Amino acid sequence: MIVPNPRELGAVNWLGVRTLYSKEVRRFMKVPAQTIIAPVVSQLLFLAVFSLAFKSRTSGVGGLPFLEFLAPGLIMMAVIQNSFANSSSSLIISKVQGNIVDVLMPPLSAAELTIAYTFGGATRGILVATVVALAMAPFVSLRVVDWGAMLYFAAASSLMMALVGVATGIWAEKFDHLATITNFVVTPLSFLSGTFYSIKQLPDFWHALSHFDPIFYAIDGFRAGFIGAADVSLVQGALVLAAVNVALWVLCQQMFARGYKLKG
Numbered sequence: 001m002i003v004p005n006p007r008e009l010g011a012v013n014w015l016g017v018r019t020l021y022s023k024e025v026r027r028f029m030k031v032p033a034q035t036i037i038a039p040v041v042s043q044l045l046f047l048a049v050f051s052l053a054f055k056s057r058t059s060g061v062g063g064l065p066f067l068e069f070l071a072p073g074l075i076m077m078a079v080i081q082n083s084f085a086n087s088s089s090s091l092i093i094s095k096v097q098g099n100i101v102d103v104l105m106p107p108l109s110a111a112e113l114t115i116a117y118t119f120g121g122a123t124r125g126i127l128v129a130t131v132v133a134l135a136m137a138p139f140v141s142l143r144v145v146d147w148g149a150m151l152y153f154a155a156a157s158s159l160m161m162a163l164v165g166v167a168t169g170i171w172a173e174k175f176d177h178l179a180t181i182t183n184f185v186v187t188p189l190s191f192l193s194g195t196f197y198s199i200k201q202l203p204d205f206w207h208a209l210s211h212f213d214p215i216f217y218a219i220d221g222f223r224a225g226f227i228g229a230a231d232v233s234l235v236q237g238a239l240v241l242a243a244v245n246v247a248l249w250v251l252c253q254q255m256f257a258r259g260y261k262l263k264g
Helices: 014-029 031-052 066-097 111-138 147-171 175-191 202-212 215-229 236-259
Strands: none
Touching: 014 031, 014 066, 014 215, 031 111, 031 202, 066 111, 066 147, 066 175, 066 215, 111 147, 111 202, 111 236, 147 175, 147 215, 147 236, 215 236
16 A cells, blocks of 8 residues: 655645635636726726816926826825725635635634735736736826836735735635725825825824825825825835834734634
8 A cells, every 4th residue: 555645844834825816816817807997987987077177277286297196196095995905805705605614724823814815916906007007008108117116015015905905815704804894094194194185184183093094005105106205204105105014914824823712
């Protein structure tokens, strides 16, 4: 009788991580009209509406044409919303359908689960943002002046919102809970974080309050990669996002490790 040798997984089960990550990517790639094309159309509609509303405005924002200021914010909004939506929806669907056990049973640690779900969500966010930028290019000038800032804030922001999505997906028990976080947390914070305006235009109280919104740093830093100017220091923004990501990573990993609302 031949006894098969067990597969050596090593310190990290990269096969399992790659498989779960691939499953997450294939999941949203199977319905591109919903997961890619629809968000692109939404951002183009925002661009069209604001283009018509402010077509007579010559001063722009900070000396820039308004659309050149607006476009990077819309691209980052696509990153934020889609990174969050992918990881949160994947987990809540698995929980509601009862097949979350198929993910928890294989030899995947809490850290490996966090990696796969987070990078799956971040991949969708970056992909949608890339398509949005390409779709906007014929209508507005998009010149990258600082590739380092643009790439860092795009990556850090997509990871941040994917992690928020993981935590929300684990916490939520039904789709109503997910909709609550989307409608009352993610959407307001993304709309009120300087997407459509510079926070320098806000009254002192709201200007100070904006500095407690991590999405503001994401949009401000990403926009600086295109226009070369930011409302706050890029170093400060980079450190804030790094700290938030570390805190969220620890939270998500602990939630997986404890089986919080995952094990019936």
